Amino acid sequence: MSLSFQPPVRFQLEETSGQARSPSQRRPGGQTQRRWLTLLVLLGFGWRMIGLTTQSLWREEVDSLWLSLRSLDEIVSMFISPAQNGPLYYLLLRPWLLFFGADQFSLRYTSVLISTAAIALMWQVARRMVPGDGKTLLANLPLLSTLFLAVNPYQLWYSQEGKMYALVMALTLLSSWSWLQAMWFSGSRRWLSYLLITSISIYTHLLTALIVPVHFIWFLMATPLNRQRWKGYGLTLSGFLLPYLPLIWWQWRYLISADYNSGFRFTPLPEMARILLLNHAQGALDPISHIWLIPIFFLGLTGLLVGYTEFGGRIVNVGLLATWIILPVLLIYAISLATPVFVDRYIIWIAPAFAMFLALGTQVIRRAYGRLGAWIALGLILFVVGFWGYSGWEQVHRPHKTQLREAIHYIVEKRRPEELLILQIPHTHFAYRYFTSSFDSAPFANSDKRLEPWMDGLWTNNGLSDDRAAIQVEQEMRTAIQRFDSAWVILVEDDMWDSRGLMKRWLDENATPLNTRQFHGLEVRHYQFNRR
16 A cells, blocks of 8 residues: 555646646547536436425525625625624625525525536546546446435435535535645646635635645645645645634634533534434435445445555545545534534535545445446445435425424414414514515515514523523513413424423413414414413
8 A cells, every 4th residue: 555645537738738638538438428427417406406495494594585685784794793604605695586586496596506516516526536537437436426426315405405505515626626726737826716716615604614624634645746736835825824814813712702602512523423424324314224324334434444446555545535524523523622513514515525435435346346346336326326316305305394484374374463473483583574475586675564463482591590480481471462362373493592491381371272283393373361
């Protein structure tokens, strides 16, 4: 096994023009690869379009609409406001929504398009990181890696969500591709491109900044190539540090402040690893027997442990992929020791390395056992694609997201104008405003008329004893309902506001339940108040 790094795809420079050409550009097989890539991109696009609006928008998707449709001054102010993440996404989303409208399809279609573009970017990155000379899909690692990414249910989930994570995925792939280009060919324009793309990704989601240390470790591994590129890369890192140093210092001080609460619970490292492995292996599928996941993990482990044989024994090449998966997890865990920040989707961009390890595993098996190995590898590929197809279909067509749309429409049909609306958590008022709108480019305009009369659900997670908190609830509820005979209550994520259920207990003791309706992720109740 060799510890030196060599690019798996050998680019050659034209002596006359200084331009690089890859083997796929010079060989007849390159056209075949592009046909396969086109097919995979179309497959991925079609897969992402199925059931795009079947699931209701959930709270954070409604937030995307609300944040994007505010005034430009308010959006721009997010760049310097504490605890704000992804301001560039909202700034980019705004003109799309103003032009095409703010309906559910329009919002999510942006993620579909971006995620489809990520499939093509996956191929560009994979053909620079894993061997790519095979003439068939089964034997071509870049295409096989792209296939796995295209059909992966975890990727499907976020390609159908109106948030920035599809864009984060595409930008980190583009950032990695630009880093690889700059390392292979050098040149100030390539390093500048890498700097700009990575900067855009950071302003799209703050924790994509973790891709920078991943690339730094790649640079240290890329011996002897790093000896030729240290000046260009060093200047590029300076380009990151100088403008971002004040921002990093300010954000870090904010994160470690005793007064700051991220809202997340601390997740131990083994639990982080378990969550990430299951999500990338099965998507949002309801818990199933882990026996079904054995072929997926077998392929991944085979690629991780024996994949170096596909690189001519160069273990460093496998180390690049392992760094892409492992380092972001370790860094988020280290940050969480100060302030919990782990959410699996924040590092959705480790998925390409996962896909490439699966592809490497199939090739190790294919080569190890001759013709039998080819059939085993084909069977494993078909199993993974089939299982992920089933998982993706299930997560699209069975309720998995909070059914805000269905619950609000149910209330609108039955609620009388004089009835009070109680929203627990209060943030639900954005969803109520949106789902009672005409879904044009200003869905929140004049929405008070549709919402009134309403009140915030009571905050009881205030550290008071149960007795004192119950007295406070009694006083506030008596004051709030004195003009009303009945109320509709929406309970969604109510533990965030009332983990002891004190407001619900008061309603059950002081009002007669007329109707209760369960929706996925929430509950609707209708009460008639008892007058003393």
